[in-house]
Amino acid sequence: MSLLNLTNDGLPNVLIALYSTVAVARSSLTTDEVIDAVAPAGVVSDARMARSTLNRWIELGLFQLDDTGERVRLALAPETDMKNDVDIVRAVRIAARQCALSEANNPDLWARESARAADLTRSLAWLLAQDVYRMRFSDAQALELKQVANDDLRLMQNDTRKNGLQFWGNFLGFIRQPGGGDVDPTLAVREALPACIAPGEEMPAAELVERLAQCLPVLDGGVYRVSVEAQLERDALPPLQPGQLSTSLSRAMFSLMIDQTLQFENKADVGRSIVFTGRDGLRADHRYSWVRRPRRVA
Secondary structure, three states: OOOOOHHHHOOHHHHHHHHHHHHHOOOOEEHHHHHHHHOOOOOOOOOHHHHHHHHHHHHHOOEEEOOOOOEEEEOOOOOOOOOOHHHHHHHHHHHHHHHHOOHHHOOOOOOOOOOOOHHHHHHHHHHHHOOOOOOOHHHHHHHHHHHOOOHHHOOOOOHHHHHHHHHHHHHOOOEOOOOOOOEOOHHHHHHHHHHOOOOOOEEEHHHHHHHHHHHOOOOOOOHHHHHHHOOOOOOOOOOOOOOEOOHHHHHHHHHHHHOOOOEEEOOOOOOOOEEEEEOOEEEEEEEEOEEEOOOOOO
């Protein structure tokens, strides 16, 4: 089982169709009814992709089977309304991201067999540790060869895994475009904010970073990120100062600051601070100790 193997384990667009079909059904559907709704025999010549995607996400726990083992339901109700296509995609993305990054689906981040979601998780953690201003997917294999000495721990050493990372990374909100866009976790961070800081709430900026690492453990300080970084060569990544954010998380924070989703400032009585990293390194002009999430006025 490997989420990065698109051919055997499914595609994001197929997952969207499956999830929305189950979510909006007036009564529970059997697995065959779900497959027939997503890949009807008269329209689709081969329903194997729909079935493999459904089976994989049943194993991961996004879907559940009833006691008969035949009828499918969502493990958890969608976090957002599903009134239109945008809402549907957002609901599936949030649910799939939480499921894939859950502790239950990553019991051994370095498992080679029965890895559940671990291959995707450790690949995302490695990707988000890179310099996002210089990262190119065409260079991923060569870059990893320099950073990971242990052959058994390498992630990007075939095109199958790299392609899977590009498509799932985009769908889950960590890459801007499918097929190899810029590494940018802004969308994932934005959608994780409700669990970390409420509208009108404010807190030390370092505390928000810690909360984000709990929700998205592939980000700075998250358990998966720390585990991956521990396997890299000593000089694989430029050292960061205390409180300095990686380029990936900095990019997200810059974006959220620019559109006023988050407001950063400095308070003299707050001991810790964070500092953003830009294209040319540490941005001393963007050091902050406090963050506020303003209330949105309709």
